Amino acid sequence: MENTCKAAVFTGKEKIELQNIKKPKPKSNEVLVKLKTCALCTWEQRVYQGINKVDFPFIGGHEQAGIIVEIGSDIDKTLWDAGDNVVVGLLTSCEECEKCRIGEEGNCENFSYESFVGGLDIRGMGGLSQYLAVPISKIFKIEGDLSYQEAALTEPLSCVVHSIEIADIQLGETVIVIGAGIMRAFHAVLARNKGARVIISEPNQSRIDLMKTLGFEEFIKPDFEDAIDQSLELTDGKGADVVLSTVGISKLAEEAVQMSSLYGRVVLYSSYHPDTPISISPNRIHKRMTKLMGSANSNTRDFITAMKLLNERVIGVKPFIYGTYELDEIEEAIQKAIDPNNYRVIVQMT
Numbered sequence: 001m002e003n004t005c006k007a008a009v010f011t012g013k014e015k016i017e018l019q020n021i022k023k024p025k026p027k028s029n030e031v032l033v034k035l036k037t038c039a040l041c042t043w044e045q046r047v048y049q050g051i052n053k054v055d056f057p058f059i060g061g062h063e064q065a066g067i068i069v070e071i072g073s074d075i076d077k078t079l080w081d082a083g084d085n086v087v088v089g090l091l092t093s094c095e096e097c098e099k100c101r102i103g104e105e106g107n108c109e110n111f112s113y114e115s116f117v118g119g120l121d122i123r124g125m126g127g128l129s130q131y132l133a134v135p136i137s138k139i140f141k142i143e144g145d146l147s148y149q150e151a152a153l154t155e156p157l158s159c160v161v162h163s164i165e166i167a168d169i170q171l172g173e174t175v176i177v178i179g180a181g182i183m184r185a186f187h188a189v190l191a192r193n194k195g196a197r198v199i200i201s202e203p204n205q206s207r208i209d210l211m212k213t214l215g216f217e218e219f220i221k222p223d224f225e226d227a228i229d230q231s232l233e234l235t236d237g238k239g240a241d242v243v244l245s246t247v248g249i250s251k252l253a254e255e256a257v258q259m260s261s262l263y264g265r266v267v268l269y270s271s272y273h274p275d276t277p278i279s280i281s282p283n284r285i286h287k288r289m290t291k292l293m294g295s296a297n298s299n300t301r302d303f304i305t306a307m308k309l310l311n312e313r314v315i316g317v318k319p320f321i322y323g324t325y326e327l328d329e330i331e332e333a334i335q336k337a338i339d340p341n342n343y344r345v346i347v348q349m350t
């Protein structure tokens, strides 16, 4: 039917189903995007598992790319038109609060995962719907031969761009990245692009092998050796200038501080489940003048940077795509995404 479209809707814990929903209509300042891909983030996996609590029904998905199929009457056709391939940014920021107005959309005061977005009449982030109505402030143009699969990874990359900017990596510095899942791998790749020596701490051999194929040579294997001792050994006893802790395990946050050098910067990137408190020596922070920082979400500025990195092929994300599933295979796609051995799973809407 013309006025309906398909969406994968979370209807309860471990329940997701394909439904016919009302097809969104763009307002005069919006475009209608036919989504082609949506990558499944850890957040959606936690909704499915009942760890992140939401009211059902709920449409998940926030890592999406597609094609403009209709434009509102107020939109300048020389800038955006039907046929343009685009990434759709996070729709959950309001554009009106003070944080949004100063470019800190990731910290929007009205942020909620459970708003109505994209012209949909079911709450959620909207990415697992076939269509979304989107203001142009939330779209980013895909250029060249970048595929919809690759473009779907703009949002996760933008979050890592945010984290790397916070770390303020300088040429020639030593950076330790704890973990080599997809977000950790992005941290390693971007840190290297910033001109740093990168050491990766990772127990999983297949992830280490993948990072080797990308040219990384220095690894700490925390299952076989003491990660802190090894980090000191690899840095002449000094510790790393920057430690990027990208695994949501509290003990590793503690270790990250111990791996850092004098004037070291430590970024805690992941969210922690459970959020077990950590123990850090205040004197260590004081005497070594450590900067301990957190990084969460991303802003439009980070999206624009991530889009450029992908469009201009500065970094490649293909090795981090596990596989692509059709929208009606959503159940299987989620199961594959939850398996910690797998990189990003992409849902495709045809």
Ligand SMILES: [Zn+2]
Pocket (backbone or CB within 6 Å): 041, 042, 043, 062, 063, 155, 156
């Ligand atoms: Zn995400």
Ligand SMILES: [Zn+2]
Pocket (backbone or CB within 6 Å): 093, 094, 095, 096, 097, 098, 099, 100, 108, 109, 110, 111
């Ligand atoms: Zn806002």
